[in-house]
Amino acid sequence: LDDSELLTLFLWDEQTFKNNTAGSAIYRIGYERWQRNISVALGNADFSAQILEALKGKVSNSSALVKEHIEWAIKQQEGKRALKAQNADTLTNKLIRTVYKVLPRDA
Numbered sequence: 001l002d003d004s005e006l007l008t009l010f011l012w013d014e015q016t017f018k019n020n021t022a023g024s025a026i027y028r029i030g031y032e033r034w035q036r037n038i039s040v041a042l043g044n045a046d047f048s049a050q051i052l053e054a055l056k057g058k059v060s061n062s063s064a065l066v067k068e069h070i071e072w073a074i075k076q077q078e079g080k081r082a083l084k085a086q087n088a089d090t091l092t093n094k095l096i097r098t099v100y101k102v103l104p105r106d107a
Contacts, residue, residue, distance in 0.1 A: 001020065001021075001026070006038055006041055006042055006045065007042070007048075007050060007051060007054055009034075009038055010035070010038045010039070010042060010054060010058070011054060011058075014031045017031045017034060018031070021034075032063055032065060032066055035058075035062065035066045035069075036065055036066050036069045039055065039066060039069040039070045039072070039073045040069055040072070040073065042054070042055060042073050042077070043055075043069075043072055043073030043074075043075075043076035043077060044076065045077075046080065047077055047080035047081045047083075047084050048077070049081075051077055052074065052077045052078070052081070055070050055073050055074045055077065056074060058070060059071060059074070
């Protein structure tokens with residue numbers, strides 16, 4: 001588990017979870033809480049289209065507890081996507097202004 005990606009762990013089914021965590025404290029919390037915890041971690045991660053896609057793919061097949069946390073994580077990821085786009089626009093506009101000021105002949 002040490003070198004595993006969160007997204008890979010999130011995509012485990014219950015049997016894979018049991019096989020890989022048997023005898024550990026993680027096994028004792030159970031698959032549902034495991035999914036809930038990883039959902040929160042994915043919501044806190046930097047924006048990733050892959051994360052957003054995985055979250056959306058699991059929301060309909062999850063328990064109410066997990067679904068609530070997946071929906072929260074989706075909102076977090078979507079907010080980060082919007083912020084990333086806004087920051088890109090800001091940087092582009094800043095670059096354009098710089099070109100106009102520094103290289104007016106080339107603008």
